[in-house]
Amino acid sequence: MHPRLVIFGAGYIGGAVARAAVARGFVVTALTRNAARAEELRAAGIRVVVADLAGDTWLEEIPAGADHVLNCVSSGGGGLDGYRHSYVDGTARIGEWIRRGRVGTLVYTSSTSVYPQGGGAEVDESALTEPAGERAALLLEAERLSSATAANRVFILRLAGIYGPDRHMILDTLRCGGPLPGSGAHRLNLAHRDDIVAAILACFAAPPAVAGGIFNVADDRPARRAEVAAWLAERLGLPPPSFDPGSAAGRRRPETPDRVIRNGRLKSALGWRPQYPDFRAGYESLLSR
Numbered sequence: 657m658h659p660r661l662v663i664f665g666a667g668y669i670g671g672a673v674a675r676a677a678v679a680r681g682f683v684v685t686a687l688t689r690n691a692a693r694a695e696e697l698r699a700a701g702i703r704v705v706v707a708d709l710a711g712d713t714w715l716e717e718i719p720a721g722a723d724h725v726l727n728c729v730s731s732g733g734g735g736l737d738g739y740r741h742s743y744v745d746g747t748a749r750i751g752e753w754i755r756r757g758r759v760g761t762l763v764y765t766s767s768t769s770v771y772p773q774g775g776g777a778e779v780d781e782s783a784l785t786e787p788a789g790e791r792a793a794l795l796l797e798a799e800r801l802s803s804a805t806a807a808n809r810v811f812i813l814r815l816a817g818i819y820g821p822d823r824h825m826i827l828d829t830l831r832c833g834g835p836l837p838g839s840g841a842h843r844l845n846l847a848h849r850d851d852i853v854a855a856i857l858a859c860f861a862a863p864p865a866v867a868g869g870i871f872n873v874a875d876d877r878p879a880r881r882a883e884v885a886a887w888l889a890e891r892l893g894l895p896p897p898s899f900d901p902g903s904a905a906g907r908r909r910p911e912t913p914d915r916v917i918r919n920g921r922l923k924s925a926l927g928w929r930p931q932y933p934d935f936r937a938g939y940e941s942l943l944s945r
């Protein structure tokens with residue numbers, strides 16, 4: 657039997673999971689709002705429904721029941737209202753759909769931005785998520801709604817900063833010769849696209865004894881932003897990078913807390929290991945493409 661997978665939000669991560677799952681023989685249905693993306697997905701053998709997750713039209717279009725479900729919508733812009741719409745209202749709709757037919761495993765991609773800790777703290781899944789900012793509170797509400805669905809088990813994956821093919825802002829800025837907006841002092845907690853896809857597939861494949869829960873997804877060795885930029889500049893044969901905390905983009909960017917996100921729970925529960933354990937391995941693979 658081919659496992660049935662439904663993906664809500666087939667963007668950067670969702671699209672990559674969809675392709676990887678098709679290659680493994682899954683029957684994949686993906687929901688997207690984006691007609692151009694829908695064509696690309698169909699060409700890759702994925703069944704596509706074009707709809708807004710928070711609306712109700714798709715409830716009749718996607719047959720109820722699935723072995724696996726992935727919710728990886730992003731806010732899609734629109735500020736706090738966009739967050740509420742896509743994360744909270746969207747997850748509530750998924751809960752409604754799951755009540756219609758049996759779902760084995762639900763994976764929801766949350767974010768390490770739900771953790772407020774800074775000051776070099778080590779952050780594992782037992783860390784407090786209080787005090788939560790407005791956006792983090794909405795992500796936490798989507799986590800709570802996900803956990804309350806009728807799926808047999810629910811994995812909440814709190815993703816660190818995503819990078820990978822076609823998503824490498826520091827590299828792009830350095831290549832353009834510009835200063836990097838913001839500061840270089842804090843550590844970057846990163847997760848390569850392919851390691852996130854592997855973590856999601858590991859949730860689907862986990863034996864029934866693994867009950868689900870909350871898991872951080874980050875690489876093994878966070879490094880300071882200045883160190884990442886300096887390594888990249890040297891690797892590209894460019895002058896040492898500069899930072900501009902006062903630039904418009906730097907001022908818009910909320911100061912990223914300096915901390916170390918720990919990934920041990922995902923390793924011990926699911927046997928996951930990052931293929932790209934630090935930024936050097938990940939960026940080297942991007943530069944050699």
Ligand SMILES: NC(=O)c1ccc[n+]([C@@H]2O[C@H](COP(=O)([O-])OP(=O)(O)OC[C@H]3O[C@@H](n4cnc5c(N)ncnc54)[C@H](OP(=O)(O)O)[C@@H]3O)[C@@H](O)[C@H]2O)c1
Binds near residue numbers: 664766
């Ligand atoms: N970016 C990061 O570094 C980061 C860090 C931690 C966690 N995360 C989380 O990781 C997940 C995957 O991120 P990503 O980079 O793959 O995001 P992405 O590329 O922006 O893809 C998200 C997809 O969700 C779709 N979407 C948003 N709202 C929707 C709605 N109401 N109805 C239907 N589709 C909707 C978007 O469609 P449109 O194109 O139509 O907007 C987009 O295709 C997200 O849950 C995100 O919050 C991201």
